[in-house]
Amino acid sequence: MLFRNFTRISRLSRGFATHATSTPTPPLPATLHLKTGQSFHGRSFGAPKSIFGETVFSTSITSYTESMTDPSYRGQILVFTTPLIGNYGVPSNTTPIDSNDVGVYLESERIQCSAVVVADVAEKFSHYLAAESLSQWCQRHGVPGITGVDTRAITTLLRDQGTTLGRLAIGSDAAKPAPAAHEYWDPTTENLVDQASTKTPIVLNPTGDVKIAVLDFGAKANILRSLVRRGASVTVLPWNYDFNKVRDQYDGLFLSNGPGDPSHCMEAAMNLRKTLKEWSKPVFGICMGHQVIGIAAGLDAYRMTFGNRGHNQPVLALASSGSIKAGRVYVTSQNHQYALKLQDPFPEGWEPFFINCNDSSIEGIKSTVGSGKSVWGVQFHPESAGGPLDTIEMFTDFLAECRAHKLQAGIPKRDVMDTAKVEPAFKRPQAAQPIAAAA
Numbered sequence: 001m002l003f004r005n006f007t008r009i010s011r012l013s014r015g016f017a018t019h020a021t022s023t024p025t026p027p028l029p030a031t032l033h034l035k036t037g038q039s040f041h042g043r044s045f046g047a048p049k050s051i052f053g054e055t056v057f058s059t060s061i062t063s064y065t066e067s068m069t070d071p072s073y074r075g076q077i078l079v080f081t082t083p084l085i086g087n088y089g090v091p092s093n094t095t096p097i098d099s100n101d102v103g104v105y106l107e108s109e110r111i112q113c114s115a116v117v118v119a120d121v122a123e124k125f126s127h128y129l130a131a132e133s134l135s136q137w138c139q140r141h142g143v144p145g146i147t148g149v150d151t152r153a154i155t156t157l158l159r160d161q162g163t164t165l166g167r168l169a170i171g172s173d174a175a176k177p178a179p180a181a182h183e184y185w186d187p188t189t190e191n192l193v194d195q196a197s198t199k200t201p202i203v204l205n206p207t208g209d210v211k212i213a214v215l216d217f218g219a220k221a222n223i224l225r226s227l228v229r230r231g232a233s234v235t236v237l238p239w240n241y242d243f244n245k246v247r248d249q250y251d252g253l254f255l256s257n258g259p260g261d262p263s264h265c266m267e268a269a270m271n272l273r274k275t276l277k278e279w280s281k282p283v284f285g286i287c288m289g290h291q292v293i294g295i296a297a298g299l300d301a302y303r304m305t306f307g308n309r310g311h312n313q314p315v316l317a318l319a320s321s322g323s324i325k326a327g328r329v330y331v332t333s334q335n336h337q338y339a340l341k342l343q344d345p346f347p348e349g350w351e352p353f354f355i356n357c358n359d360s361s362i363e364g365i366k367s368t369v370g371s372g373k374s375v376w377g378v379q380f381h382p383e384s385a386g387g388p389l390d391t392i393e394m395f396t397d398f399l400a401e402c403r404a405h406k407l408q409a410g411i412p413k414r415d416v417m418d419t420a421k422v423e424p425a426f427k428r429p430q431a432a433q434p435i436a437a438a439a
């Protein structure tokens, strides 16, 4: 049976790049220790380097390359529940298909998670874009992996006891005793957003018809692509840049995803509170951006037991807005550990927008203040990469709102409406260019 399946896969992949990476030396031993006392023994792949991190699991079936380059996984040891990982290899991060707009093909320029844990790493891979194996890619980026462990057992533990600090010990370290509890490094004590964010403003697609500022908490490239592809000029600003200083130059504000604990982003939340009070243009936030909007609105954020990481999270829309219809369930891509607290009453001027169908956590909030003000935040990732595109049109909704505001501000009607109605065909904008100041 196995053999028959293998023949079929080989036939299907004719014409695709197929590679079997040679393993000249036997793999090193590897051990995953959890702070709670459990240890799992397997084989090493990728970089032969021991690391600490926060152990989390993702139920995504595919898109390991996108997940691993998502800056929100920074500091985390990522356990994939899907048993076979690496079977389609890894593309070049500069693959020239449609992603030179933001300079990378994947979600950022590097692997962001600290390590990966898989049941069975595929050394043989096949995909027409594949440039190297998962193992080679991890090695090149100095990221260790462990294979040959029972990821179902690890995930069950993490589900029951919650996200747990861990150490991946490689080679001679693998046989050493587990670290003492106080030796585990907790990435959430650090401001990971500050590490992941751009240090200087960057402008993408400067000729776009609507000017959007993005506060970069560790933005996934597909968020920037999703704005640029819809015709926006995007200025990426450092996470703690005081947008109030330049807000008059922009038609909308976007707050990105980002790693770690949102309590490190209070400075951004306080700046935003002022923006929301004094500026009436549209604001949209995703994941960390949503949490920052919630904190600015007066909600609290809390740490969930094991968070939500995967590409099949169902969310129920509680209100209609743009392409989103109240009462519908959307399947979403997610990667988060924290969430906003559902409180009754909600802060004045705000309402829950989406709720998670599995655990009832808040999946979105929106402002209720009448015309002239549109603020949304969603805990999930409408831009996908990977995962379903059920809610991708939220980007179109946001930009339509920004264009409508620009229109009200006296921009000639035809110019704005022409661009707003027609989704522009992809046109490759200029590559990312550092600029001296946000202009």
Ligand SMILES: NC(=O)CC[C@H](N)C(=O)O
Binding pocket: 072, 256, 257, 258, 259, 260, 261, 262, 286, 287, 288, 289, 335, 336, 337, 338, 339
């Ligand atoms: N993807 C994100 O932006 C995650 C937000 C935050 N770091 C969390 O884990 O909840």
